[in-house]
Amino acid sequence: MSDRWVSGRQASGRRVSGRAALRRVGPARAAGAAAAVLLCAFPFYLDAFWLQVGLFSMAAAIGAIGLNLLSGTSGQLSLGHAFFLAVGAYGYVWLAGEPGPGLPPAVAMVLAVCLSGLAGGLFSPIAGRVRGVYLGVATLALVFLGQHVMVNAEGVTGGFNGRSVPPLEIGGFTFAETDPALVVLGVPFGAEERLWYLGLVLLAAVWFSARNLLRGRPGRALSALRDSEVAAAAMGVPVARYRSAAFVVSSMYAGLAGVLIALAFRGIVPDYFGLALSIDYLAMIVIGGLGSVGGATAGAVFVTALPLVMGRYADQLPLVAAPGATGHAIGPTEAARYLYGAAIILVLLYVPGGLGGLFRRRVRPPTPPVRQPKEQTP
Amino acid sequence: MTAAAPGLRVRDITVRFAGLVALDSVDLTVEPGSIHALIGPNGAGKSTCFNVLSGIHRPEHGSVRLDGTELTSLAPHRIAALGMARTFQNIVMTSGTVADNLLLGRHGHSRAGFAATALRLPHAVREQRAQLERAREIAELTGLGTHFRTPVDLLPYGDRKRVELARALCLEPRMLLLDEPVAGMNAAERARTAGTIGELRTRFGLTVVLVEHDMGLVMRLADEVTVLDFGRRIAGGTPAQVRQDPEVRRAYLGAPSPQESA
Numbered sequence: 037m038s039d040r041w042v043s044g045r046q047a048s049g050r051r052v053s054g055r056a057a058l059r060r061v062g063p064a065r066a067a068g069a070a071a072a073v074l075l076c077a078f079p080f081y082l083d084a085f086w087l088q089v090g091l092f093s094m095a096a097a098i099g100a101i102g103l104n105l106l107s108g109t110s111g112q113l114s115l116g117h118a119f120f121l122a123v124g125a126y127g128y129v130w131l132a133g134e135p136g137p138g139l140p141p142a143v144a145m146v147l148a149v150c151l152s153g154l155a156g157g158l159f160s161p162i163a164g165r166v167r168g169v170y171l172g173v174a175t176l177a178l179v180f181l182g183q184h185v186m187v188n189a190e191g192v193t194g195g196f197n198g199r200s201v202p203p204l205e206i207g208g209f210t211f212a213e214t215d216p217a218l219v220v221l222g223v224p225f226g227a228e229e230r231l232w233y234l235g236l237v238l239l240a241a242v243w244f245s246a247r248n249l250l251r252g253r254p255g256r257a258l259s260a261l262r263d264s265e266v267a268a269a270a271m272g273v274p275v276a277r278y279r280s281a282a283f284v285v286s287s288m289y290a291g292l293a294g295v296l297i298a299l300a301f302r303g304i305v306p307d308y309f310g311l312a313l314s315i316d317y318l319a320m321i322v323i324g325g326l327g328s329v330g331g332a333t334a335g336a337v338f339v340t341a342l343p344l345v346m347g348r349y350a351d352q353l354p355l356v357a358a359p360g361a362t363g364h365a366i367g368p369t370e371a372a373r374y375l376y377g378a379a380i381i382l383v384l385l386y387v388p389g390g391l392g393g394l395f396r397r398r399v400r401p402p403t404p405p406v407r408q409p410k411e412q413t414p
Numbered sequence: 415m416t417a418a419a420p421g422l423r424v425r426d427i428t429v430r431f432a433g434l435v436a437l438d439s440v441d442l443t444v445e446p447g448s449i450h451a452l453i454g455p456n457g458a459g460k461s462t463c464f465n466v467l468s469g470i471h472r473p474e475h476g477s478v479r480l481d482g483t484e485l486t487s488l489a490p491h492r493i494a495a496l497g498m499a500r501t502f503q504n505i506v507m508t509s510g511t512v513a514d515n516l517l518l519g520r521h522g523h524s525r526a527g528f529a530a531t532a533l534r535l536p537h538a539v540r541e542q543r544a545q546l547e548r549a550r551e552i553a554e555l556t557g558l559g560t561h562f563r564t565p566v567d568l569l570p571y572g573d574r575k576r577v578e579l580a581r582a583l584c585l586e587p588r589m590l591l592l593d594e595p596v597a598g599m600n601a602a603e604r605a606r607t608a609g610t611i612g613e614l615r616t617r618f619g620l621t622v623v624l625v626e627h628d629m630g631l632v633m634r635l636a637d638e639v640t641v642l643d644f645g646r647r648i649a650g651g652t653p654a655q656v657r658q659d660p661e662v663r664r665a666y667l668g669a670p671s672p673q674e675s676a
């Protein structure tokens with residue numbers, strides 16, 4: 037995963053032939069391209085429900101990639117991810133809305149992401165002082181702080197009932213239903229269809245940047261921090277600076293996810309950004325396999341889509357009640373929680389690499405380490 | 415790696431852990447371009463001394479000067495930037511390949527930040543390529559060329575120790591601190607690592623401070639030896655002088671004698 041930028045640049049004398057390199061990179065590339073085409077075609081075939089599921093999954097994937105960078109790569113446990121999602125979501129709504137400065141939504145979106153990064157930066161001095169489980173507890177405080185502010189700062193957040201989300205507009209194009217309906221190839225493009233493409237573009241950008249980061253100098257420094265702060269420092273990595281940078285970057289991704297979630301929901305309430313959401317995100321990166329972008333995405337899709345899909349088909353599932361029904365059966369959201377709880381246990385027990393690792397093994401099994409015969413020493 | 419090799423002047427260093435005096439007014443002078451061995455029985459304070467030199471522990475009092483620069487008030491990464499690199503007694507490795515580990519050692523010699531790396535800006539890409547070349551050269555130098563792309567988890571113990579050495583070399587240090595570089599290696603691997611250390615000094619004028627229990631290796635490699643026992647410096651001099659020193663003999667009696675592997 038971390039070796040694409042060096043592939044084909046083997047030691048002189050062992051240069052891999054072009055064809056061999058192609059054989060190695062080929063299938064992954066082809067699969068990626070096919071997936072991209074498929075994803076772009078979905079709005080023409082899927083109804084609004086499935087587009088919603090996809091949209092929430094994409095937003096969650098962006099958030100999970102951010103948390104993965106912080107907890108999976110740099111090893112800083114965070115239970116406060118929901119807070120940074122909330123900063124992004126509320127930041128956008130306030131900046132673009134009324135009451136609020138009423139900025140152009142695109143500008144509000146960028147500023148909301150920066151705001152979230154700023155929140156991460158402000159928190160990072162605390163992160164610099166506590167480690168491990170204690171950091172988890174400290175970040176937990178953020179969630180409660182966030183809840184308090186969201187409920188009480190009514191002028192900004194709309195209080196308990198939340199606020200409606202102004203639609204995004206970029207260069208005159210509105211990501212919402214318009215009156216003369218937009219019809220593309222015979223398919224009416226409503227909010228879901230439009231936001232789907234926005235989600236795709238944002239997710240692609242996040243994948244690109246996060247993978248570059250992980251494979252580059254900052255990513256190596258961050259994973260060195262996770263493995264041993266002392267060793268990282270001795271190798272010249274400024275520990276405090278990188279620990280807080282991880283918070284800033286991760287919060288920016290969370291902020292972006294928050295904006296996308298707000299746009300998809302079209303209304304936000306404090307309840308959504310609670311502790312359960314933070315835990316959902318941790319579940320995503322654990323199920324996906326700590327440390328990889330693809331894994332975080334797979335985990336995000338699993339954790340996000342499962343309750344929605346189970347809710348939709350509740351009447352056909354044994355033991356699961358339709359949403360809102362009374363009785364002894366458990367609701368779909370609850371049932372999904374049990375399921376992904378079980379998934380976490382299974383992953384921890386049997387698939388240390390998570391979904392991402394499973395996929396990686398499947399795709400490129402014949403990558404034995406360069407097992408050169410050990411040179412003989414005199 | 416070409417500038418005049420620095421001298422290391424350690425004066426009156428004391429380190430205490432909850433009552434236990436790990437280092438007790440220790441002095442140590444390392445001449446530029448020399449190989450200096452720091453020996454002593456288990457728990458003598460050798461690793462603690464390295465931790466002070468590299469800024470991981472702050473001493474209660476005393477001074478550490480590298481080429482005249484006081485180190486005791488500097489953070490570890492600043493000390494690393496001044497040209498002090500080290501290995502650890504227990505291998506501390508990042509997950510990933512040998513290349514990943516060596517590139518970590520190049521951290522201070524590269525600049526690409528978060529934004530440039532995330533956006534794959536041309537200068538970041540160029541830099542990464544150049545650093546990779548440099549890391550590969552150092553891998554070749556330390557006999558790791560064929561393992562460059564191997565995940566470190568899959569390497570045998572001796573090779574992993576060498577990865578640590580190579581990673582420290584990636585800092586292009588002036589002074590190299592090696593904490594038991596051949597511990598756990600077989601005879602052939604020991605000879606090879608000893609050869610590498612000697613070569614580093616002759617070819618690059620590197621100053622080396624070496625903690626090692628293998629007396630044979632110490633006697634062969636070191637220009638000068640300092641002996642610690644219970645946190646105190648009990649002897650110092652050339653390997654021959656130290657070998658004759660009665661204090662040293664007494665310190666090693668009872669402790670698993672390092673002489674036996676000589």
Ligand SMILES: Nc1ncnc2c1ncn2[C@@H]1O[C@H](COP(=O)(O)OP(=O)(O)OP(=O)(O)O)[C@@H](O)[C@H]1O
Nearest residue numbers: 431434436454455456457458459460461462463503
């Ligand atoms: N972080 C620490 N906290 C408490 N005590 C410590 C710490 N580090 C070292 N010590 C103690 O300080 C003393 C010196 O330890 P040190 O590791 O420096 O010995 P050493 O000479 O390297 O021994 P060895 O040959 O076994 O590696 C030991 O008694 C050790 O238990």
Ligand SMILES: [Mg+2]
Nearest residue numbers: 460461462503
């Ligand atoms: Mg030691």
